[in-house]
Each structure stands twice: as structure tokens, then as C-alpha cells.
Amino acid sequence: MPTPSEPAPAGAGAVRTLIAPLRYVQGRGALARVGEFVAPLGRTPLVVADDAVWGFTGGTVRDSFAAAGLPLVRDGFGTYATAAAVEAIAARIGETGSDVVVGVGGGSTIDAVKAAGHLAGVRWASVPTLASTDAPCSALSVIYTEEGAFEEYRFFPRNPDLVLVDTQVVANAPVRFLVAGVGDALATWVEARAVARTDSETMAGGVPTLTGTALARLSWDVLWENAESAVExxxxxxxxxxxxxVVEANTLLSGLGFExxxxxAAHAIHNGLTAVPHTHGLTHGEKVNIGTLTQLVLEGAPRAEIVAFVELTTRLGLPNTLTEVGLGVDDVDALTTVARAATAEGETIHAMPFAVRVPDLVDALRSLETLSTTIRDRAALPAPAAHRA
Known part of the structure; x- marks a missing residue:
């Protein structure tokens, strides 16, 4: 495992803060106990899950709620956490008189439920069925347009009251989603160390604590030691x-570490990539992986660190070239659109220890093709099968 460069010591005098979910539960079969953990939060829950997710979780949730003496009202969900989806769930909370809302499914479902719970003034719980993002633990939601482009972050005064992850449910899902979660989580330390160098404000509402930065590093270490074995x-x-x-690193450690x-830069570049239609079929973590590698290029990170990152993420099946995300080095107009969105006012790229301008970011993105293919060729690593043309 490579040892990435450490951040410089942070300065004194700023307010430091750490935020976290009220309770985190993880393990094989944990879904069968969801009623037990939801019951202390409210007696009239609204469960939100799309039809596909409900098909393999509904029976277990129903039995668990019955055992806990809870009524079951379940609403479906669409594709993206849009403003309209949030408002619709909030309205349903009011109609049903629910005092807690439970999101069961992927990151978009959970983000919509968090935002709706806040809007309706009730408690909320995350029950992810994938370990594909660190969204379940956070006190924020990413809101998208109906077409899947990033629209805004919404911040809340508290984290979920419960995050419950059944690792057998995660293991039953297509492996691509666990890999995507690794792509999302590997960014956590790369971004956190950059923030620690500048003492920039985090999404927790203060500058980083030693604990937040250390958890980001722990996520990185756990993934380097375990990701390949977990994927197999x-x-x-x-x-x-x-x-x-790896499920804990993807969900809890990365969630605490990023927030x-x-x-x-890595997540700002992800947001920029959502501004072009080429990338809409990719998972969050696949786009973030492009962002992480691009951040390393922008930083002028040691060659050994970049080589190790490309080799590991290639073996896992994550994209590291523009071609693999539907773009190309000659797509200058599209890449400029990405760069402008990534460097927009308020984006997290401005937490970097140096200014990142649009031309700098376009060139860094264009460099990925030759950089990654050269590293792969020298290591005799083919492009990830899921992304070959």
C-alpha cells in the first residue's frame, strides 16, 4: 500500500467540528432488525423504496416492522433525488401523519428521504441496500435535475438518526456497486488531506478536526488492504x-471523513461531469474516480502514488480515462463545460491549496488518457472490462 503525503499541521484559532449519525448498524441479517431500531425514532413510519428494491427487501421489512409493533406504509421512488421528488415525499409525510421517514435503497432514494424529512420536520433513517456511496451517513443531500445533472447541495442541521446496512443484501447486489463505493471512498483521504493543508471549512460547518481527517485516512488504509479481496x-x-x-469504509468511514x-477537487469534478450527458450512465463512484485521479494530476502528486492509484483502481474495474466515461481528449467543448461547472462559485474545488482555473482543469482531464494507458501498458493491465469500447 502506498503511503500518500501527509497534510501539514492545521493552524489554530478556527472552530473545529465533527458530525455523525446518531446510530450506525451493520452486519449480515441486519435488515431483519430494522423495526427494532426504527421504533425508538417514531411510531408511524413512512418507508420509501423503489419497486425493484422493495422486491427483495419488502418481506423482511414488513416482518420486522410487525415484530416491533409498527405499521407499514411504503411509497415508491423514481430515479433521481430531484426537488420535485423531495417535495412529493414531504407531502406524503404530512398526508400519512408520519413521524419518521425511512429510505431503503440507493443514494438517490436516501438523499431524497433526508431532504424530505428535514422539510417535513420529522426524523429520518437510511437503510442502504448498496455500499456504493457515502451518502447514507451525511447531513446533506445532493439534488439533481430531472435529466441527472447536479443542481445543488442541501444541508441539514443533523445527520440521520439511524443508518442500517445489511451486508448480505450488499453482497447480493451486482459487484459494480461495491466497486463504485470504493471509487467514492478512495477520494475521501485525497480530498481531506488537501483541505487539512488549507484549513478550509468542511460540510460539517467548521474546519477539520483531527478525528475527521484521521477517519478519512483510515478509510483509505482499509480499502488498500481489503478492497480487492472484498470485490472477489x-x-x-x-x-x-x-x-x-470495505462496507464500513465505503459507508461510515468515508461518510464521516468526507463530511x-x-x-x-475530486467531488467538484464529479459534479462537473454530470453537466454533460456523456456520463449519465455512470455511477457516482465511477465519476468520482476520474475526479480523484484528476486531483492527483493537478496537485503534481508523486509519480509512484499516481501509478499505484491507477493500477489498483484498474484492477477493481474503475475508469481512469476519458474514453471510459464517454468523453475524449478532443472533446474540448464538453470538457470546458465540465471544468466550468467544477470551478463554479461555491464548488469544493476552491478548498484546494491553489487556484484551479478552467484551462488548468481541461488540460488535467485531457492528460488522463495517455497517463493511464501508459501506466496500464507497463503493468500489463487491460482497461476495465465494463468500460472497454
């Missing part, structure tokens, strides 16, 4: 100690 296990729908560790350690 999940290909066969197995839950092993490596899977448990209280800080975001920088």
Missing part, C-alpha cells in the same frame, strides 16, 4: 471479513 467475495455474493471492512474532513 462479492462476485460470488459472499460476506467475508474483508467485505465487512468532517472536507471535500476538494
Amino acid at each position: 467475495a462479492v462476485r460470488h455474493h459472499l460476506v467475508t471479513p474483508a467485505v465487512e471492512k 468532517s474532513g472536507g471535500l476538494a
Whole structure:
């Protein structure tokens, strides 16, 4: 495992803060206990899950709620956490008289539920069925347009009251989603160390604590030691100690690390990539992986660190070139659109220790093709199968 450069010590005098979910629950079979953990939060829950997710979770949730003496009202969900979706869920909370709303499914479902719970003034719980993002633990939601482009962050005064992850459910899902979660989580330390160098404000509402930065680093270390073993296990729908560790790193450690350690260029570049239609079929973590590699290029990170990152993420199946995300080095207009969105006012790229201008970012993105293919060729690594033309 490479040892990335450490951030410089942060200055004194600023307010430091760490935020976290009220309770985190993880393990094989945890979904069968969801009623037990929801019951202390409210007695009239509204569950939000799309039809596909409800098909493999509904029976377990229904039985668990019955055992806890809870009524079950379930609403469906669409594709993206849009403003309209949030308002519709909030309206349903009012109609049903619910005092807690539970999101079961992927990151968009959970983000919409968090935003709706805040809007309706009730408590909210996250029950992710994938370990594909660190969204379940955070006190924010990413809101998209109906077409899937990033629109805004919404921030809330508290984190979810409950995050519950059933690792067998995660292991039963297509392995691409666990890999995507690794792509999202690997960015956590790369971004947090940049934020620590500048003492920029994090999404927790202050500058980073030592704890937030350390958790970001721990996420990185856990993934380097366990990600490949976990991915192989999940290909066969197995839950092993490596899977448990990676699920925790993807969900809890990355969630705490990004929110209280800080975001920088990688997630801003992800947001920029959503501004072009070429990338809309990709997962969040696949786009973030392009952002992380681009951040390393912008930083002038040591060559050994970049090589190790490309080799690991290629072996996992994550994209590292523009071609693999539907773009190309000659798509200058599209890349300029990406760069402008990524460097917009308020974006997290401004937490970097130096200014990032649109031409700088376009050139960094264009450099990925030759950089990654050269590293792969020298290591005799083919492009990830999911992204080959």
C-alpha cells in the first residue's frame, strides 16, 4: 500500500467540528432488525423504496416492522433525488401523519428521504441496500435535475438518526456497486488531506478536526488492504471479513471523513461531469474516480502514488480515462463545460491549496488518457472490462 503525503499541521484559532449519525448498524441479517431500531425514532413510519428494491427487501421489512409493533406504509421512488421528488415525499409525510421517514435503497432514494424529512420536520433513517456511496451517513443531500445533472447541495442541521446496512443484501447486489463505493471512498483521504493543508471549512460547518481527517485516512488504509479481496467475495455474493471492512469504509468511514474532513477537487469534478450527458450512465463512484485521479494530476502528486492509484483502481474495474466515461481528449467543448461547472462559485474545488482555473482543469482531464494507458501498458493491465469500447 502506498503511503500518500501527509497534510501539514492545521493552524489554530478556527472552530473545529465533527458530525455523525446518531446510530450506525451493520452486519449480515441486519435488515431483519430494522423495526427494532426504527421504533425508538417514531411510531408511524413512512418507508420509501423503489419497486425493484422493495422486491427483495419488502418481506423482511414488513416482518420486522410487525415484530416491533409498527405499521407499514411504503411509497415508491423514481430515479433521481430531484426537488420535485423531495417535495412529493414531504407531502406524503404530512398526508400519512408520519413521524419518521425511512429510505431503503440507493443514494438517490436516501438523499431524497433526508431532504424530505428535514422539510417535513420529522426524523429520518437510511437503510442502504448498496455500499456504493457515502451518502447514507451525511447531513446533506445532493439534488439533481430531472435529466441527472447536479443542481445543488442541501444541508441539514443533523445527520440521520439511524443508518442500517445489511451486508448480505450488499453482497447480493451486482459487484459494480461495491466497486463504485470504493471509487467514492478512495477520494475521501485525497480530498481531506488537501483541505487539512488549507484549513478550509468542511460540510460539517467548521474546519477539520483531527478525528475527521484521521477517519478519512483510515478509510483509505482499509480499502488498500481489503478492497480487492472484498470485490472477489462479492462476485460470488459472499460476506467475508474483508467485505465487512470495505462496507464500513465505503459507508461510515468515508461518510464521516468526507463530511468532517472536507471535500476538494475530486467531488467538484464529479459534479462537473454530470453537466454533460456523456456520463449519465455512470455511477457516482465511477465519476468520482476520474475526479480523484484528476486531483492527483493537478496537485503534481508523486509519480509512484499516481501509478499505484491507477493500477489498483484498474484492477477493481474503475475508469481512469476519458474514453471510459464517454468523453475524449478532443472533446474540448464538453470538457470546458465540465471544468466550468467544477470551478463554479461555491464548488469544493476552491478548498484546494491553489487556484484551479478552467484551462488548468481541461488540460488535467485531457492528460488522463495517455497517463493511464501508459501506466496500464507497463503493468500489463487491460482497461476495465465494463468500460472497454
